[in-house]
Amino acid sequence: MKILQKGFNYSQDGPGNRLVYHLQGCNFRCKWCSNPESMNADGSDAKIYTVDELLDEAKRSRMMFFDGGGVTFTGGECALQHDELIELLKKLQDEGINTAIETNASSPHLMKIAENVDYLITDFKHYDTDIHKKWIGVGNEAVKANLEKIFASGRQLHIRIPVIKNINDNPHGFVDYFKRFDTANTVFEFLAYHEFGKDKWTQEYEITDGFVSDETITEFKNLFVANGLNVTAT
Numbered sequence: 001m002k003i004l005q006k007g008f009n010y011s012q013d014g015p016g017n018r019l020v021y022h023l024q025g026c027n028f029r030c031k032w033c034s035n036p037e038s039m040n041a042d043g044s045d046a047k048i049y050t051v052d053e054l055l056d057e058a059k060r061s062r063m064m065f066f067d068g069g070g071v072t073f074t075g076g077e078c079a080l081q082h083d084e085l086i087e088l089l090k091k092l093q094d095e096g097i098n099t100a101i102e103t104n105a106s107s108p109h110l111m112k113i114a115e116n117v118d119y120l121i122t123d124f125k126h127y128d129t130d131i132h133k134k135w136i137g138v139g140n141e142a143v144k145a146n147l148e149k150i151f152a153s154g155r156q157l158h159i160r161i162p163v164i165k166n167i168n169d170n171p172h173g174f175v176d177y178f179k180r181f182d183t184a185n186t187v188f189e190f191l192a193y194h195e196f197g198k199d200k201w202t203q204e205y206e207i208t209d210g211f212v213s214d215e216t217i218t219e220f221k222n223l224f225v226a227n228g229l230n231v232t233a234t
């Protein structure tokens with residue numbers, strides 16, 4: 001598997017203390033991406049590991065998985081490496097190790113991958129497919145199709161919405177979309193725009209005025225809660 005970076009963090013990418021692998025390659029081109037070096041599938045900074053090498057590393061790290069922790073795969077887009085990812089997720093679960101992924105939710109393999117995921121995190125960037133295409137490079141049809149399958153299945157889901165001024169900072173369209181579904185087992189999180197990855201962009205960075213206020217994030221939380229949607233603390 002192509003891994004860009006790895007390390008531990010606490011409760012940011014799933015429950016407890018987790019060993020987080022950033023997989024190389026992404027099929028989206030979000031203009032605010034904080035890991036632009038992860039987009040190219042042939043990224044020269046990535047290292048190659050076998051499934052069993054990563055499994056051994058996780059088994060050796062068991063002592064670190066406190067407070068319900070385990071292993072998380074993110075990116076880039078982890079689902080691009082779906083065959084090896086599924087194999088590794090199964091082996092981790094067979095070892096009793098908690099598994100999580102963070103995904104942009106566009107993969108046709110997502111439902112298969114999710115069968116071996118204990119904690120599923122997806123991004124959702126925009127409900128309007130034309131605006132999604134403008135800022136991300138592709139429409140949102142595949143994302144919506146996957147989310148709607150997950151809602152219908154009733155499984156656990158954690159949706160993260162990056163909130164960016166003048167791109168998606170009006171919560172009403174999001175609520176109008178989500179309230180059509182049974183989201184009883186879904187929690188929503190709102191991530192205020194930041195520029196931590198801006199200096200890593202080698203192409204022009206096109207977001208010029210993306211920061212949102214605390215009031216905007218509060219407006220998202222309040223409107224979601226008022227419509228019966230579950231909100232989690234950021």
Ligand code: SF4
Nearest residue numbers: 026028030033076104
């Ligand atoms: S989906 Fe994530 S990794 Fe891919 S381009 Fe967008 S922000 Fe970057």
